[in-house]
Amino acid sequence: MEAIISEEAESQISEFGWGEHPEFTTYSDQRLNLAQALIDEDIRAAREQGDELEAIYYEQRMRMLQAERKRRNGAPNSFLLL
DSSP states (O other): OOSSOHHHHHOOOOOSOOOOOOOOOOOHHHHHHHHHHHHHHHHHHHHHTOOOHHHHHHHHHHHHHHHHHHHHHOOOOOOOOO
């Protein structure tokens, strides 16, 4: 099974332990499902630790993943709104 993030992205992880958000357009549907499960767990863990900044980071990642799902399904407005 291929890695969720590339080695290049892993090498760019910031001092907070986060890296750039993945390019979900390159993911297969199966890989999107796996990424979604991992992001859900990351959000839950951040909240349990009381780290709202980290939770927000992962929520943004989830929004990007969901925008990609909508784009693939032909949703009329699949753009990520911040």
